[in-house]
Each structure stands twice: as structure tokens, then as C-alpha cells.
Amino acid sequence: MTSNFKDRVREQFGRTADSYVRDNGFAKGKDLAEMVRLLQPTGEDIMLDVACGGGHTALHFAPLVRSVVASDLTMLMLKKAQEYISEEGGVENVTFREADAEDLPFPAGSFTILTCRIAPHHFPDVPRALREFHRVLRRKGGRLAIVDTLLPDDPEIAEFYQTMEKLRDPTHVRAYTREEWVTMMEEAGFAVEETKVFPKNHDFATWARRSGLNREGVKRLNQHFIEASDKVHDYFQIETFAGEVENFTDRKLLVYATRLEKEKK
Template sequence: MKSIHTAVRDQFSQHADYYAQSSAHAKGDTLDVILDFADPKGTEQTLDVATGTGFTAFALAPKVAHVVATDLTPEMVVKAAELAQEQAIKNVVFSVAAAESLPFTDASLDLVTCRLAPHHFQDVPAFLNEVYRVLRTDGLFCLTDSVSPESEELITWQNRVETLRDNSHVYGYPPSQWDTMITDVGFSLEKTAHVRNAQMSFLWWVRPHQNPPEVVQEIRNAFAQLSPDEARDHYTVKPAGDDFYFSWPMYAVKARRR
């Protein structure tokens, strides 16, 4: 079986241009909440983990002293560096690194951010331990990611659907498990928030050019098997002819290193 890191690189190496142009990733509540929780003072030595094509790093750059933006996929890092050059952003540097093994010395950073990525991580507790290690005492960790609802049935449903569509999906935890994992490492939780990504067209999201028709149908059937309350309350499902629109629940955390 492919390792998760290989699956992630295989998946994201094909999508650097797509991500760079994706308005769903360029802005939205999950970015605003990170900026709000980080509340930068202008002096922060910052790390953005799993930066993709750099949206979070670029939004932080004018508000902090310096950003190192890391990602597992070299093609994403190359694209992000090109965009930084085009936009004349001078205080961001890029590096290829796994979230589970951060190439920084202990207590060397003031702020670590990570947006829309840990559901692809091979080992989230190892990532959280690394974030704790590289932050100085009182340093801040700000996270947003897609989460499962607090229901065993829907945790199984959502992770099955996500993995069918993208084999680099590992696990979407529910918010309560995030809180436990983050506090177990030693952080104190200062704020949390429930947010959403933009409504997505199923027919766009399901990547029909990449996934075979039987897989697309299996995922469509899985949505059809949700109860009307689950579809509405957890996934904001709205029919639109042959298509439908939906969104994933997202969770945001502001945690301080003690």
C-alpha cells in the first residue's frame, strides 16, 4: 500500500495550478478566523504548516515580522514561491517539510498556523507535538480544518465519502477530539469557533475528470442516504437540477503553548 505521504504528493503535485486559482481556498471564513485568532502584533516569527500555494502565509505576511511556509509537496512550494515573487512579498520563505517532522529548533517561533490540511496528515498527534516543540512559551497555534459532526455514524460516513473521492484524505476528526488532542499535548485552548467553507457544487467537488463514474455514483448515493435533517443541518445540502450544493463543517482553534 502507498504511504500517506506518497498519496498526498501524488494528489497535490497535480493540483498546484488549480489551488493557486481556487477562490474557495484564496479567501473565506477559514482564513478570516485564523487572522482574527492570530491577532498579530507585527513582531511574530511565524510558521505556516502545509501552506499549499501560500494563501494563509500571504495573508499573514504584512502583519508579522517573518513567515516560513512549509509543505510536503514540492510542486505546491514551487508554485507558492512563484506567487510570492509575483506579488513582491519579501518576508516569506518556503521549504519542503512534513508536518510530522518540522525542521526548526525548540522554542524558536511565536506563531504557528495551519489551515485546511490536517485531514491529510499521517499522524496528527506527532504534528501537534512538533508544533508545541517549535513554539516558545506563550506562543500561539491557530488551526482551521474540516471536521466531522459529533456522531459516530457521521464520522464514519464523512471519512468514507472523503476517502472515496481523494485517497490522500486520512481522517476528519470531530471538534471534541481536536480539543482533547490539542490539550493532551500541553496547549491551553483560548478560543474555538465553528465555521464553514463556501457552498460547493457536488459535480465540481467530486472531480469527475479524475474519479471513475462508478465512484462518483457511489459518493452521490452516499449523500442520498443521509436523512433530510443530517443533509441540511450538517452539510447544508441544496438540490440544483442534476447537481447539488453542500459544504463541510469546519472548526477553528486558538491554543497557547504553556
């Protein structure tokens, strides 16, 4: 995909930045606690949070590490994240940097921990981003945790999901199955240590409007859910009332991996 797509991403998230910053679904979650458990951050760690969005992951880890660089493709999102972290108070070790996940502006081996939460499905080239993650992590002790929406293995359910996300947000590229994630991570030079799946319930109206959909867009998305097969309804636990979707549940995949000390040949 060309730079035009990334301009669309900047426009999309610049326009909706505030709604992401203020969303409790990003500010909280069992996945954050699990990321901490797996990464075991210490006061010696230097952390990079890629595609930081509203800054929730950076803020969560900041008291546990020496320093955090919160990076994002969208400058306005970074400004909103900075405001949010400043308002929350209590941390002074977070800096902000505009950065493309597929071309990170940091020297090799700059960080000991890297996180990326609920963002890779917007990346045009995930394998390239993973190679960049590998490059900027230290050979010894480098580790990362990625969380993103899990693509179902069932082709029918996966097709529904891909269409649903694109109806909601045209900057969605694609999600990946657990097997695809493990393969991509290993090919990038990581050892996958653990994966874990978390169900996440969404209030449909809040979720749909957070991406900036107008009334007609929300209506089309609602119809896509309503007309889905029983299999899809069961998988996403779609709850409706009087022809309106009230909520649904998808699954997030956490991948914890360590950087191999030796380069792949």
C-alpha cells in the first residue's frame, strides 16, 4: 500500500483521537495486567510503545520501567495521549515520538521492552513492522507483547469479521489467526513464548461511533450484524433488541515473545 493509505490513517485517527483517548475499553482490560505479568518490567527497562493511541499502555507501564517512548503515526493522536497522561499525573518518564511502525526512527537495540496493543490490523505490512520491532530491541533480554483482534479460523466467520471491520473503519487492513501470528513472529526472529486469548465485549453503538461513522454508516453496520448467520451470531455472542444490535463479543490475542540473541540467517 502507498503512503496515501497512511495519510488516510492519519486523517482517520486525527479525527477520532479524542474518542479513543476517553474510551474505557482501551484504558482498562485484563490484557494489560497479563502483559505486565509476562514482560516482568523492572526499573532498568527502556520501553517503546508502538502505535500508542491514547497512551493507555504507556501510562500503565510507566511506573514500572525506567522510561517509555510512546510512538504513533498520527501527531494529533500523540498530542491527545500526551494531554491524557499529563492529566492523569504521577509519571514523568514518558516521551512522545511521531513514528511509522514499519520504519521506526530509532537505532538498533534501543529498547528492552516493546508493546503494541490493538493496532497491527491497521498496518499495511505487519511482517515489515515485526522486523523493525526486532531491530530496535536489544539482542539480550529484548522482549515484546502484542495484542490485537484475533481472526477466527472458520472462513465464514473470518469473512464476516473482515467485512464488518472495513464497514466500520476503512483503514482496517486485516486481522490474523493465532497460527499466522506465530509464523510471522518466528520469521521476524522472535521466539514465541506464550499466547493467550481474551474475550472482549463491546457496546455496539459506542464501538461503531468511536470510529466516526455517521448515522447511515451505523445503520449499514447494524444490518450486516443482523443478517449474519446463526454461526456468526453464536461466535460473536451478538445480542439484539427490536432489530438493533446492543452488544457483541470478539476475541483479542496476546502474543508474548523474546528476541533471539542470534540473528537469523
